[in-house]
Amino acid sequence: MSEWCSKEATIPVDNHILQGLTRPDLKEIYERGLRDLESARTLAELEDLRVRYLGRKAELTNLLRSIPELPASERPEVGRFGNLVKRELEQALESARKDLEQAELVKGLEKDRVDVTLPGRPWPLGHLHLIEQTRREIEDIYVGMGYDVVQGPEIETDYHNFEALNHPEDHPARSLHDTFFVDETILLRTHTSPVQVRVMEQQSPPLYLIAPGKTYRRDSDATHTPMFHQVEGLVVDRGVTLADLKGTLDTFAKKMFGEERQIRLRPHYFPFTEPSVEVDVSCMACNGQGCRLCKRSGWLEILGAGMVDPNVFGFVGIDPEEYSGFAFGMGVERIAMLKYGVNDLRLFYENDLRFLRQF
Amino acid sequence: MKAPLSWLRDYVDIALPPEELASRLALTGTEVERVEPLGAPEDDAVQKHFVVGKVVEREKHPDADKLSVCRVDVGEEAPRTIVCGAPNVAAGQTVAVVLPGAVLAGGMKIGEAKLRGVRSSGMILSAAELGFEAKSEGIMVLPEEWQAGEPLGEHLPVSDWLLDVEVTPNRPDCLSIKGLAREIAAITEQPFAEEQDFGFPVSERPVEEDISIEVPAPDLCPRYAARVIRGVTVGPSPLWLKARITAAGMRPVNNVVDVTNYVMWSLGQPLHAFDLASVAGGKIIVRRARPGEGIRTLDGTQRTLTDDMLVIADAEKPSVIAGIMGSIDSEVTDNTTDILLEAANFARFSILKTESALSLRSESSTRFEKGLDPNLIPPALDMACALLTELAGGEVSRGTVDIQAGPVEPWQLELRVARVSQILGIEVTKAEMADILRRLGCEVEDAGDRLRVTVPTFRLDLEREIDLVEEVVRIYGLERLPATQPCRPSGGGGLTEGQRKVRRVEDLLAGAGLTQAVVYSFVDPVWLAALRLPPESPQAKPVAIRNPLSVEQSVMRTMLLPGLLATAARNRAMREERIHLFEVGRTFHPEQPSEFGGGLPREVNRLGFVLSGPVAEEHWEEESRPSDFYAGKGLVERVLQGLGVTAGYGRTDKPFLHPGKAAQVLVDGEEAGWVGEVHPLVLQAFDLPEGLVAAELDLDALCAKGSALTVFEDLITYPAVEQDLALVVDQNLQADRVLRVVAEAGGPLLREARVFDVYEGPQVGTGRRSLALRLTFRSSERTLSEEEINRLRSELLPVLRERLGAELRS
């Protein structure tokens, strides 16, 4: 029997309820009864005791039944104390029964055991694609900074994809070699940057937005897939500076890759931004010390960015003397590969469940 | 662009260690792909082992036919004995010797060695062993005037560093040693040394007597200049030239070709040398090709030209595809004595188009395609004439044929001082700006609140004020910019309701055990047939890509299903049993107008899934159900619930679905998708086993339909009461017909009716089945009494009997 359901061992023989009882037989029944009940170890034993002390042929029952035949002087005492003793014994019996029942239940549970190391019944759990997870992380970071998330078409006009982004007609990217064309003027967008143009055509500054989506280039090898994902960013407002771009991307890099990350800007060239920069983040594998991942440089390139070129503002009718802005574009796969250590771009598109279920 | 440091040092002092120089270049916009040592290690301990030697004696090796035993004077007390295997070694030669203790390029260590019994204390070097050419026939024979024992490094680049830089397309001026050196001078604040004047012997004969030139296509050739050099001797280049050509990654050919390449590498201006004897009629015509005209280019390929390509032709035929590659016939050969040297400027767009049409690029065309300064031409011709006459002899005919539309002069730009900090977010002083621009080769004049900047013609990319701002910050240093945040005055930002809904659907499916796939948007047109789509169906008329990478990726998908089936099949081949995949992505529909206009095809965001194999993972205690129609439908119902959309289901005859186990999903009477077991013939075509259920839903339509806001309804004060009703109906009567009649007949207090059990069997008789319905009654005004419910229920029965032939199951 467990500790917490055992009773106090002392039986209150001189119970105040029975004060004034003079008959030794009643007193003896009472004390013996309580003692016996206390020592009962099973429900069957308890049942025997019930019959013995409270049954129809029990001593006490007989005594109570015989009251009318008792001398008148004895009747009150036997009547009063006999019933009291009966009630007390009934209560004691009840409480002993409860104790024993609980004890038996607990004893039964001890035998009812499972192998807790066997697997649980499966509740199905699937996985979001790593590109989706990464895109959401990027979106959430910029949404937290007050950006909207917008979308544009994947099949684009040459005008939005190139011309309005200041790519001269003879720009190499506009060749059949690098871009998928549907016809002369319609193509699969080669970057998410045309969304910049579409938004600026329709809305006036201030603009704070990112545009995630699929993009396409005519390239397929170990480090290029013909479809990939980008997230474009665009801010146009009064007084936006290159230093603001640096701060924004610094915040992004820290939220995406960890507080201890640093960024570095290198001048670069893009047709639709000027000044243009490429942005590196300090290598997370070696903490900037130089390793195989960062080719010993301590830095990993993560995105391209720059100040919106005044020519682009010209195409969409925004006055570059009143407004300035910055834009950036990053490859979702690249960010995912760096963050999660994926070493082969093609894994993203093979959709092998063994890969997808890891994340 | 490969640039040896020793070559850059012709123009600028470089004190920085190569790695630091590379990082400085990278941080100012010139990406350095590699920095690597060339030749032997640079340290003095190694260098002192490379010396000039004189072969005093040569004898045949007593025990080896091909070896010579030489006595070589390397400036020591006595000549050394060196065993040499080269066939051309001879007494009296001046040679390059490496002594024991040295390390060659690639790490090979030189020690004392015994060759067939003769001890050799050193090695006589070939040009290849010093990296001056790819392969040598014998040892290098050096000029006689070099003295025995002199360090070889005083005469030849025994040891060097190579920078391999990636030049951005706006900086073709840096595709030259000189341009790169000018950039290095600017970023390291070192003086930049222009080359000296070039002198060369000039004959009395005017160039016009040698050659006449016409440019009938001036739009494609803004400047064409030529000189003639007569009496040259074509032969191998000297070692220093071979060494530089090799270090630059080119192959030494002969002195004439090497000089043209050398000048191109030095100055960035491509040159072309013709054998004057091969120029028919002494005439050069810079014209468009005649349609169908052919040329066999230097790479040995016969090419057919079109009339938008520019050629350099003589009186008879084209001999060069202008700026790109010459023909084999006009090439300078060992017998050439007279040379026509061309330096021209070609329109970049024409070069690009021709390159792309012919899939042909060269060192020359990669420069022209980015646009070159026409003023590079005179110095390039001068440098080439000086080198050619020095190395190959001959005389330059007097004068230059130089045909150009008009001179290109330096131009002026204004840079507002305040504008710079407005764009950059940092104060740069006027003096700093002026200093930076001057270092880059500009002339700068202070005009109060602005600088007046004269741009040299080699910086064709500096056209606007913003270009100057970029130059300032590039050299000033991006690392000096502070990191600030733009202040967003109006706050805001966030996902739209539609974007949140798509995320919810994705989460919901992942929560139900499906894994998300991301599949290419372009598909194999074969799949359209594999889906048994009739040719006239809109799904069988996809957007086609004109220039696909392969036929397998040549049309834009109109459905998600084929990509998902292919993905399932690929996983199946990897022995996956349980394949539950979903995708959210766009499909493309050319026959419908796009919301974006512009003649674009309509793009629809769709959700698709496929379920193959058991619904749940294998478990020791429980058997899993198969992925059948109802598994798919349950998932569709869940998605719709998540979007707050109610839908109906009707039969469908989509050719790719099982005719009896498929439904269209109807929202407000319009098809918003389908769900069904995929047709076994389709599965066969995709190499998939039978028993696969799939669905596709139009997410755009569903997101637009679902209610944005759930308004509170009190379901607690007056609780609902449920009543079960088991009906026996004809076996073919569809459940939703029963439910519809129940809903119509149940009155306003009937809030919901659904099927919770279906029984077919002997108890209800053949051709019949029992549907157990759970009816939910609720009033929003009072608690319904049992009598009321019983009355409603009993009123229903005669209607159901009459309209559906339904009987209460006993």
Ligand SMILES: [Zn+2]
């Ligand atoms: Zn690293």
